[in-house]
Amino acid sequence: MNIWTVANQKGGVGKTTTTVTLGGLLAERGYNVLLIDTDPHASLTYYFGIDSEELELSVYELFVRGKQISREEILQSLCPSGLERLDILPATMALATLDRAMGNKSGMGLILQKAIEKISKDYDYVILDCPPVLGALMVNAIAACQRLLIPVQTEFLALKGLDRMLKTMDLMQTSQVKHYRYTIIPTMYDKRTKASLQTYKQLMELYSDQVWAGVIPEDTKFRDASLAQQPPSVFSPRSRGVFAYNTLLTYLMSEVVSE
Amino acid sequence: MSKSGFASEKVMRSYLDALLIEEDEQQALAQPDEAELRPVARLLEKVNVIEQPARAAPSKELQAKAVEKTKARVVTPVAAPISTSVVAPRMANKIAPPPKAVVEEKEYRKGDFQALFFDVAGLMVAVPLTELGGIHNMGKLNTLIGKPDWFMGVMVHRENKLSIVNTAKWVMPEKYDDTLENNLEYQYIIMLDNSSWGLACEKLVNTVTLSQDDVKWREHSGRRPWLAGLIKERMCALLDVSALIKLFEQGQSSLEDMLSVE
Numbered sequence: 001m002n003i004w005t006v007a008n009q010k011g012g013v014g015k016t017t018t019t020v021t022l023g024g025l026l027a028e029r030g031y032n033v034l035l036i037d038t039d040p041h042a043s044l045t046y047y048f049g050i051d052s053e054e055l056e057l058s059v060y061e062l063f064v065r066g067k068q069i070s071r072e073e074i075l076q077s078l079c080p081s082g083l084e085r086l087d088i089l090p091a092t093m094a095l096a097t098l099d100r101a102m103g104n105k106s107g108m109g110l111i112l113q114k115a116i117e118k119i120s121k122d123y124d125y126v127i128l129d130c131p132p133v134l135g136a137l138m139v140n141a142i143a144a145c146q147r148l149l150i151p152v153q154t155e156f157l158a159l160k161g162l163d164r165m166l167k168t169m170d171l172m173q174t175s176q177v178k179h180y181r182y183t184i185i186p187t188m189y190d191k192r193t194k195a196s197l198q199t200y201k202q203l204m205e206l207y208s209d210q211v212w213a214g215v216i217p218e219d220t221k222f223r224d225a226s227l228a229q230q231p232p233s234v235f236s237p238r239s240r241g242v243f244a245y246n247t248l249l250t251y252l253m254s255e256v257v258s259e
Numbered sequence: 260m261s262k263s264g265f266a267s268e269k270v271m272r273s274y275l276d277a278l279l280i281e282e283d284e285q286q287a288l289a290q291p292d293e294a295e296l297r298p299v300a301r302l303l304e305k306v307n308v309i310e311q312p313a314r315a316a317p318s319k320e321l322q323a324k325a326v327e328k329t330k331a332r333v334v335t336p337v338a339a340p341i342s343t344s345v346v347a348p349r350m351a352n353k354i355a356p357p358p359k360a361v362v363e364e365k366e367y368r369k370g371d372f373q374a375l376f377f378d379v380a381g382l383m384v385a386v387p388l389t390e391l392g393g394i395h396n397m398g399k400l401n402t403l404i405g406k407p408d409w410f411m412g413v414m415v416h417r418e419n420k421l422s423i424v425n426t427a428k429w430v431m432p433e434k435y436d437d438t439l440e441n442n443l444e445y446q447y448i449i450m451l452d453n454s455s456w457g458l459a460c461e462k463l464v465n466t467v468t469l470s471q472d473d474v475k476w477r478e479h480s481g482r483r484p485w486l487a488g489l490i491k492e493r494m495c496a497l498l499d500v501s502a503l504i505k506l507f508e509q510g511q512s513s514l515e516d517m518l519s520v521e
Contacts (some may be wrong), residue, residue: 020449036413139278171271174399174415 010161024231392450
């Protein structure tokens with residue numbers, strides 16, 4: 001099982017779009033994929049038209065039950081996405097209370113990791129969508145992953161958010177005694193704007209080894225796909241945005257093979 | 260990597276440590292380290308065993324002469340504190356061929372050589388610079404609950420996991436009480452050659468050029484190969500680090516045999 005976490009402490013950089021599009025493409029390539037929503041705003045969950053407030057089980061139960069939760073219970077929490085081989089573990093608003101409830105109890109940042117281990121035979125890929133806030137949920141999502149995907153909007157304020165994200169990862173590496181592999185993904189790239197060009201240039205200068213060489217372009221099809229509650233690869237498979245994500249996925253998977 | 264830190268990094272570290280460190284995981288992490296660390300502990304214990312009787316051997320007169328002789332040879336006083344993370348990696352030429360059992364073939368057996376003296380709770384130990392892996396400032400350690408009390412923890416340095424030994428606790432467990440612990444101020448880690456093992460130390464004393472005659476060399480290569488010899492004037496152990504690493508690679512059982520007291 002491959003576990004990727006899509007994270008950035010800055011909001012609006014394309015985390016959910018990246019999660020859904022990569023998940024959809026992987027499912028289309030024949031892999032069993034689980035998308036986990038760890039954001040109390042439940043953007044990923046709502047993307048697929050799931051009203052998690054009406055569900056009995058969600059990712060919240062994973063945290064409440066902790067180690068006690070069984071594989072069967074986790075599988076019962078899953079929702080279909082409408083696309084074959086693509087499932088969703090939905091988020092609820094109640095997740096927002098977890099930081100207060102869990103405090104900084106020992107090992108509480110590893111709950112998701114342990115839960116995912118229980119379903120390791122059921123999926124080929126798990127992709128976690130993070131909230132844009134550093135807290136127990138983000139820590140859990142990052143701690144669980146083998147690879148961190150950091151979408152960075154190609155605009156002026158993006159680098160500061162990236163810097164904080166990398167610092168968080170750095171601190172977590174020390175705490176967890178684990179080396180995170182990460183890939184920075186330039187998103188919302190618009191070659192007509194100075195901001196995109198300059199930010200991309202800066203990204204390559206500062207983090208060249210970790211930056212995916214391509215870019216995810218601005219594409220209205222992403223918004224249209226979310227309105228249709230479909231992965232972009234289903235809604236508009238020939239769009240330039242989906243083409244870019246397909247290229248990214250090939251790159252990420254070639255790295256998986258080489259690992 | 261990141262270009263700037265959090266203003267409240269200590270708070271962040273504490274928060275993340277609490278979330279990410281739990282007993283089960285700590286044990287899992289510690290297993291390989293612990294297996295390697297046991298031999299280190301025994302080695303250090305032997306250093307203590309050897310040093311104690313040797314301390315009483317020479318007369319005061321001889322000691323005074325020896326001190327004078329050593330002072331004359333001090334070439335590089337090490338001024339603490341040292342600000343850089345790695346202050347002394349490979350200060351001298353590294354021995355190219357793999358370590359051999361015959362002590363005389365070591366680089367530092369060919370003539371005058373330099374050794375680093377360091378201090379742990381008043382105990383002085385020396386390492387030939389040719390076998391010093393480097394010196395790190397003591398950094399953030401991840402303590403592992405349920406592990407032996409001498410294992411200080413793991414420190415991540417440039418993506419490498421360094422296993423840090425509480426040297427004082429190993430060397431003088433019988434003297435290691437609350438008072439000693441409270442007075443200990445570990446500042447540096449002495450890395451053993453290319454290995455991931457590091458000995459915590461309080462002070463870097465100095466580097467001294469020693470002649471072959473300054474050391475009472477171990478003549479029996481089969482016994483305690485980790486001990487290169489005893490530095491006469493200071494009556495402290497000179498570690499043969501490359502031999503020590505070699506012992507680790509040979510595994511525990513052979514190590515036990517080789518470490519048996521003469």
